[in-house]
Amino acid sequence: MEGKRAVVLLSGGLDSATVAALARAAGFSVCALSFDYGQRHRYELTAAKDVAAHLGVAEHRVVRLDLRAIGGSALTDDAWAVPKDSLGKEGIPVTYVPARNTIFLAMALGYAETVGASDLYFGANALDYSGYPDCRPAFVEAFERLANVATKAADEGRPFKVHAPLIRMTKAEIIRAGVALGVDYALTHSCYDPSPDGTSCGHCDSCLLRKRGFAEAGVPDPTRYA
């Protein structure tokens, strides 16, 4: 690996692929981190691997982490239905996974400390998202404060910076930024409830936001919808 390293949380979705491209454009060697966390659909791990290869990351680690043992979300518990055609309904949706971004960033922090990276990137978005509490600026700031009292690296004078470059962007702005950086969105995957072959349902919150983003950006949507 050459140059300064950054750890990027890479889900295989549109947002995290764009974040990885932005980290690379900022001059970092990208250390990508994905989780095999018991998600109902495993296709996103295939997408994460494809995106990592496409972007030429320095390394890509996939960590097993059994969030099903905790449950509490439509994304990790088969007994819960993924809502369809309900975007913009009130409240935090059932696809919220308790403390997921806290858990993922904590793992990213450990990984960063191990590889000597001081920069963490993740694709939180406060605007064009489903209202998850752990996607807000106050969350990002609180995590950065925590990181800087939690680690040997920070104690030794190498503080961490948590980057959430998409946080105030619309989905259309994210797509335009990614296209400008050469991201191939055909490799990315957003659907909460895909077919086993990766075909997107077209009706969950994530598909609806993705479709609207491509339409607003004026970019052809390369996604395979059912």
Add this chain to the structure above:
Amino acid sequence: MEGKRAVVLLSGGLDSATVAALARAAGFSVCALSFDYGQRHRYELTAAKDVAAHLGVAEHRVVRLDLRAIGGSALTDDAWAVPKDSLGKEGIPVTYVPARNTIFLAMALGYAETVGASDLYFGANALDYSGYPDCRPAFVEAFERLANVATKAADEGRPFKVHAPLIRMTKAEIIRAGVALGVDYALTHSCYDPSPDGTSCGHCDSCLLRKRGFAEAGVPDPTRYA
């Protein structure tokens, strides 16, 4: 489960067993959380199960979490030696696991949100410990601040409280408190480098602190040392 629930991080060690007893004494139904995180010695999971049964916890979940994929510690990487007879040497020791308590508390937060608990307990200790950064009051406070901007529960008016009741206690004080609450320390396990049958080495930092604690408390040490 009856009454108010608290999630307690239970490693099977002396400190976390005492913390679980303190949470129970405070009137909580204890939801204990342990990790199968690729630790070099698995004996601590046996100890955690024994302690959970002994204390009569409401439930005990063991979550798989592959910290070996991150590495960076003598406790998760076989290539690193566990230091012996070196207590009090300068700096943060190699048994520090990058971001471990951040990761464990993040998982505890998700578990707490799922079971409707607002209280998290863990056995951080700033005095009679090995100088880990994620065992200090500033870390505990920063995690609590994070928890209260990270979750649906906090957004809905159920904020979290992070308890670290041992943080300013000496090991001897911890042992005396546990004995007063009926904790059977013969079930607990502290050694960083035990034999496969659970016999403690007697020379790692953790064994040295444990021995000294029992001696100072004037309590017979029930540990099997090699």
